[in-house]
Amino acid sequence: MTQFTLVIGNKNYSSWSLRPWLVLTQIGVDFNEIRIPLDTPQFRQEIFRYSPTGKVPVLQHGDITIWESLAICEYLIEQFPAAKLLPTQLAARALARSISAEMHAGFQNLRQNMPMNCRSHFPGKGMKPGVQEDIDRITTIWRECREKFGNNNGDLLFGHFTIADAMFAPVVSRFITYGVKLDPICQDYAEAIRHLPAMQAWITAAQVEPEHLEQYDNL
Numbered sequence: 001m002t003q004f005t006l007v008i009g010n011k012n013y014s015s016w017s018l019r020p021w022l023v024l025t026q027i028g029v030d031f032n033e034i035r036i037p038l039d040t041p042q043f044r045q046e047i048f049r050y051s052p053t054g055k056v057p058v059l060q061h062g063d064i065t066i067w068e069s070l071a072i073c074e075y076l077i078e079q080f081p082a083a084k085l086l087p088t089q090l091a092a093r094a095l096a097r098s099i100s101a102e103m104h105a106g107f108q109n110l111r112q113n114m115p116m117n118c119r120s121h122f123p124g125k126g127m128k129p130g131v132q133e134d135i136d137r138i139t140t141i142w143r144e145c146r147e148k149f150g151n152n153n154g155d156l157l158f159g160h161f162t163i164a165d166a167m168f169a170p171v172v173s174r175f176i177t178y179g180v181k182l183d184p185i186c187q188d189y190a191e192a193i194r195h196l197p198a199m200q201a202w203i204t205a206a207q208v209e210p211e212h213l214e215q216y217d218n219l
Helices: 015-026 041-049 069-079 090-105 108-113 131-150 163-177 184-194 197-207
Strands: 004-008 031-035 058-061 064-067
Touching (some): 004 015, 015 163, 015 197, 058 069, 064 069, 069 090, 069 163, 090 131, 163 184, 163 197, 184 197
Parallel strands (some): 004 031
Antiparallel strands (some): 004 058
C-alpha cells in the first residue's frame, strides 16, 4: 500500500492534529509523521508545502492530499473498512457521523476558552460565558451514545473505537486539563479515551516537546 504521511502541529496544543493521528495509530497504520511547530516562522515557511489552507492536519497518500480532520477520518474509513471506524448499525452510524460533524463545526466557546494543553493543569479556569453550555451539550452526547449503543459493546461511545471517539478525544484532554467535573458515565468514558494506547503515546510525546506557547501556557 502507498505510504501515508500525516502533517501535524505540536502534540501539546494541536487538537485538530490529534484526531487523525489517533485514528491512524489506534488502528495500527504505519505512517510518516511531519511535525511543524505552531506559531513559529518555521510553520509559516513550511506549511504551504503540504497544505493548501496553511493549516494542519494534512494527510498525503500517494498523489492524494486530504485536509481537515473530519475529511481525513472519512477517507480512512474508506481505506480501512475492516477497522470499522463507523458503527455497522444504521442508526448508530448516522449518529456517529452527526456528532462528529457537530464537534468539527461547533463548541467555539469551549475551544476558545479551554485550549488544549496536554501537559498543564488549570483547574477552574476557562469557565467563560457559553462554556458550560458547550460542556452540557457534549456530556449529553456522550451519555446518549453510551446508553443507546455503547454499554454492551465496550467502553467507548459506540463500544469499539470509531471516528467519533477521535473527534472528541481533544475534549477529553481539555476536561482533564481544566478539571471539568463529569457525571459517572462521562467520567468513565473520558478515562477510557485517556487510557487508549494511542492517546497515551500522544500525551507522552506532548509532555517532552520543547516548544512553549505563552498564550496557552500562562492562563
